[in-house]
Amino acid sequence: MELKTFRGGIHPPYKKEATAGKATVKSSVPGEVVIPVQQHVGAPNTPTVKVGDRVEAGQKIGSSEAFISAPVHSSVSGTVKAIEERPNFTGAPTNSIVITADASQPDKWAEKKDVSGLSPEQIREVAKEAGLVGLGGAAFPTFVKLTPPKDKPIDTVIINGCECEPFLTCDHRLMMERPDDLIAGLKLMMKVVGAQRGIIGVEANKMDAIDLLTSKVSGEPGIEVVALEVKYPEGAEKMLIEAVTGRRVPPQKLPSEVSVLVQNVGTAIALYEAAALGKPVVERVLTVTGPCIKEPKNLVVKVGTPISHVIEQCGGLVGTPVKIIMGGPMTGWAQKDLTASVVKGTSGILALDAATVDMNAEQRCVGCDQCLDACPMFLTPNLIVKSARLGKWEEADKYGARDCFECGACSYVCPSKIPHVAYVRKSKAELAAASEVKGGA
């Protein structure tokens, strides 16, 4: 089979064996959930409940009037214990609603209704009300993506089933266990944006999912499954679009520029659930794995569940973990402890030991150029770093700082162990601050 791909990228060890074949299981409900009112890219929500209120699972507890935003819902039935700032997974203090869960949780959202009669407008509304965001990790409000600019018609919807981050297998499991819901979700998306073509892109290390989905879409006009080369970051939006359609999204533009909409596997399934069951985003599948997790699993976890509770569901920690990561090992967030809670965008929780994590000290750049070859955006990572070290932010941008989507491929290959992504983030912050000053003056 001919595998499609993009230029650049890296081949890290994938280490998915521990969980790839394990069916998803439901985690127990923790005694208390901590739900940050902001879990998405965009405007923050305001809590719509008070301390002491009774809340039902699926009840909206935070919302915003802003366009780029997504409401949050209670993931459990229980009582609001506190509304206060708690550090979220990035460590930033975030207004959070703490809910004490009832001992027994109702079994809701069992009744399926037919979704074929929904109009595009209604489907958009469903996505918005369900608080749906990109579940691949980016957490951009889905409703906004489903509302492309009028002058940019969408002809193709791509479902991102690459899961190119090492260790993670939750999307793989979803494709294996819920192919019909996935295809139903894709059809809803195609209907919303009026696309004739639907493509499910899957990396070739998941041949079972490719075969299963291919057989499922055989009777579906306009929908196909495309096998992609196993390479990181195959699942990055722009890389995936190029691999699948040959179209290149211009720098700092959105996929709608080339008439494409990309959504993650989990997002498509969640959209279908929201439409058919009326279920908002209150839980998600995530992969709990790494050499320091006793029993690695693909778990269905309630939003707001603390990391410690998730890890207990997997037999706890073993060995000597040096890093706990929320997300994948390439782009995830390191945790200082196990208190942060699972949010809508959490794709995994990893416990890594010293042998897995890079512990080497940063050395001087020796100009080996491997970061240039690895960079899927064709940037010059080493010179971004060099410029950023000197505080020359404009120059950092000349070498591509603002076009970087922080995949980390450069740092992965770097023989000097330079944390390029940290320098890029700093450059972006400085450039944003500088343009704000300019705009305000």
Place this chain on the structure above:
Amino acid sequence: MSANEYLLTAPPHIKREDRISTAMRDVAIALIPVIVMALVFFRLYALVNLVACVIAAVASEWVMRKIMGREPNIGDFSAIVTGLFVALLMPPAVPFWYAMIGTIIAVALVKELMGGLGYNIFNPALFGFVSMLIISRLWALENVTLNLGSLDGVTSATPLTFIKEGVLNGLRPGYWGLFLAHAGGAMAEVSLIAVLIGAAYLMYRGHITWHIPVSIIGTAFILSAILGQNPLYFVMAGGLAFGSFFMATDWVTSPDNRLAQIIYGVIIGILIVVIRVYAAPTGAVAYSILIGNALTPLLNKVVVRKRFGAVKTVPVTESE
């Protein structure tokens, strides 16, 4: 459980195992065929100079880092590699202490004094070698005749002097001699095939790409032909191949993106031909690469790669 503290460093959290030392070790491995040929031809002369230069390199790095308050860095192999290079760039008949001075200049001045590996503008080994080439000329005015020549140069009958004099018959080594093995010139210039084997290994390991060597050699081939030279002999003789594959590709002192590397290679190729044909054949490759080194920061600034999506915009097709 939640009282534990874990590492909070930025992503990515996993990295490839390769380090600077891995690459330097690979360069040393790539030099093995060249070193073996030198030892076969020059025996003790080659051995003494190689050992002397490596000792001088490691010792001067250690001393300089000590003085400048830096951690010792012998584990990264870069001093050892520099020492090997300086020795190989010189002819075997050069006294060992002379080669050692060149090595000390390379490591102590050109590398450590500039801030250490990664901060140097010039290729340390080439700079050390060229320094000694110039010093030897001044020296020669005084008294002794030191046969110092090499990366392209040599004082006695070598292929390059034939090129300069336009003589292509007689005593010169033939193509097979150049390709397989011949004495004359620097230790690195004994055998073209040895150089190519080492270069192939570096390419296989991903440390160098074709861009710089091919553009240097290609440019030299074409331009020398235009100027009425025998182009094949021109690129096979002297240190052109060794310089192109091992010296001009030096990570630190060559430009970063592929287009800039090609421009860099073409400039060096032109300089080599001009210097060899119109000036002195001795040291032409070394001078040319050093001038290229000096242009590297400029090339990195001016030649910026085209970003993803900026290359071409695909016309938006209406939905069928």
